[in-house]
Amino acid sequence: MKNKEALAMLLAGGQGSRLYVLTQETAKPAIPFGGKYRIIDFPLSNCVNSGIDTVGVLTQYRPLELHSYIGNGQPWDLNRMNGGVHILPPYVSGATGEWYKGTANAIYQNIEFIEKYDPEYVVILSGDHIYKMDYNKMIEFHKEKKADATIATLSVPMEEASRFGIVNADEDDKIYEFEEKPPVPKSNRASMGVYTFTWKKLRHYLIEDEKTEGSSNDFGKNVLPAMLEAGERMFAYPFDGYWKDVGTIESLWEANMDLLNPNIPLNLSDPDWKIYARHGHSLLPQYIGKDVEIGESAVTENCSLKGCSLWYSVLFSGVEVEEGSKLNSAVVMENTKIGKNCTIKYAIIAPDAIIEDGAIIGAEPENYDGEWGIAVVGSGATVKAGQKVLPKEMIKPNTVKEAE
């Protein structure tokens, strides 16, 4: 088999516990986004658009939906004879088996897989971010700098820098220090969780890290600091563009709203950098009936809107909204049915939910006295007629919200 210059390893095993009810039954990378995508479509599409045709997807937490979504990789053009997408769950070797203990351990356990392709470089990605990035440019940068490790960084506003892992580098982008969520950050270069390694070096440090007692086998906590300490050449690659960690309810909702904002540079319709997704096959176009008020919204195939009003909202395929309902700043995922005279504001409604007539979900922050947050209805849940779901309230998947 011909060797690959670069392959990508996509860490998709995390639970995403800060997404609460949305990830109660599925892994974070499988979370629907932007009307017809899932989070994992972004790194997968970036790979194929960057010319990386071999991707290992490391899964662990509730992988069923993710596995069937990825399938043979055909929607991303990753069904290849040599390479393509490989799903890599933890496995049993001999008498003992082991879960992935940390991000670095997950890669460590798949050294054999990587060696099969004998790559020069390995790109480490995660399934938590919405962004469009040419990884090939990062690899070129890595080669140019003769680096051992390159970390993609984004300039964030200084006042927000303390929320991120900060990378301090000199004028030549050479890294001299990492700071994890520093109270007083020295710079505003935040790590994006996208790394390029020279495979031989990474292999060495993964094996070393595995031998280190007490290590949490994590890239950010253990492997990267160890490499820096040993004096390896590590560089910060400056990325310029839209990037958003969608690890929380608020940030997931915001990223969906960003899609509706023409001033935010996340253009999904760029023919040169398409975001691919596995699509439902047999869906009629969307039907907009009589007396519908609609503006600043994104709507997808097979939706049906009748006599309702829809502002600043994202509707996934197969959503139905009946007469008199009002949606504002709502994200409604596939096949959810919304009855008559409902009010849905600042909310995320997961797939296959049923919102009965007159239900009220969420509220505008300015019109709410309590502790405000996005209201969430889990997948397959039912909100009974006239029931209220308050801001920040979450309805668990497959449960019924009814009068107490």
Added chain:
Amino acid sequence: MNALGIIFSDHYSESGLFNSLTAIRTPASLPYAGRYRTIDFTLSAMVNAQITNVGIIAKENYGSLVDHLGSGEDWDLNRRKGGLTMLSPLARPDSHTIAARGRLDALRSIKGYIEDQQQKYVVMAFGGAVANVDLDEMLRFHEQSGSYLTIAYADIPANKGEMTLSIDQDGRINDLAYLPAETEKPCPCSLSIYLMSRKDLLDFLEEAYNKDYTHMNRELVQKNLSNKKICAYHHKEYARIIRTAEDYFAAGMEILEPAVQKGLFPKDRPVYTKVKDSVPTFYGYHAKVENSLIADGCTIKGTVKNSILFRGVTVEEGAVVENAILMQKSKIGADSKVSYVITDKNVTIGANNDLKGTPKAPFVIGKDKEV
């Protein structure tokens, strides 16, 4: 069902009429209902009846068809065994004509291919009919009636020249007639879906070769009406046969009716089509939309009423689109008005235009044109 599928992408001379939209494509690849092409109905009906071996006979103008079908993957027909096979007139060494004179002539040219297949039955269908026919039920009917050949029909309004069937109580066809004039009153029209055993077809093709038969209806059907049992299978759901731009417009608009949608897109027999990676449709601040079917990837900033929009259509601010069918990537410029208009793919209408057709004579703007 244990059948080979054969789809004709052209009308052939058996139906002289054609329309301006098919000047650049086969009737089977007419865009329909916002994201489909007409052949999707026939092909999906076959796939839904577990026909996994389908040959497409393309005569001419089949670039868009080949592009649409690809490897057949989107219909689950990328199979190691069987799957989708394009049968162009010159596809095989035993193809004897450059352009087949009729459907039967086209079948004669692929006799070797038909011989090589394994299935017991053959379903032959014209890919331009808009109907979601339950072929499993049609086969049950065929077996029960013990007929030599079964033809699917529907009671529909039809154009001059359409083939109508005269059927007796038992479903046997007595006679064929070609409509002398257009009719609004539904009459039993052939949907050009033929079902028979593969062996019988091969025997008939042998005879057809010896006698130089060229036309399905004339020689396979009409000549055999008295000596063989030929039956008609009644497709009771919605169906249309599209010949003219006017038919296309009328049928295209009917898709806005829920009953029509139900008849064409039943839940248990989905219609598959080519997957495209379009983004969701974006509605701008001033968008006004009413009673319209809109595909993904559109940007709508103006007014759209009683219309069908295909993927990637743009309607700019102040534009008013009424009673129109706008095919893929059409652009309607700011403050332009269009009504009773069909725009073919990639049509650009600049700002401040006013284009009007009538229901009987929709204004058709050809592919890639700029106004």
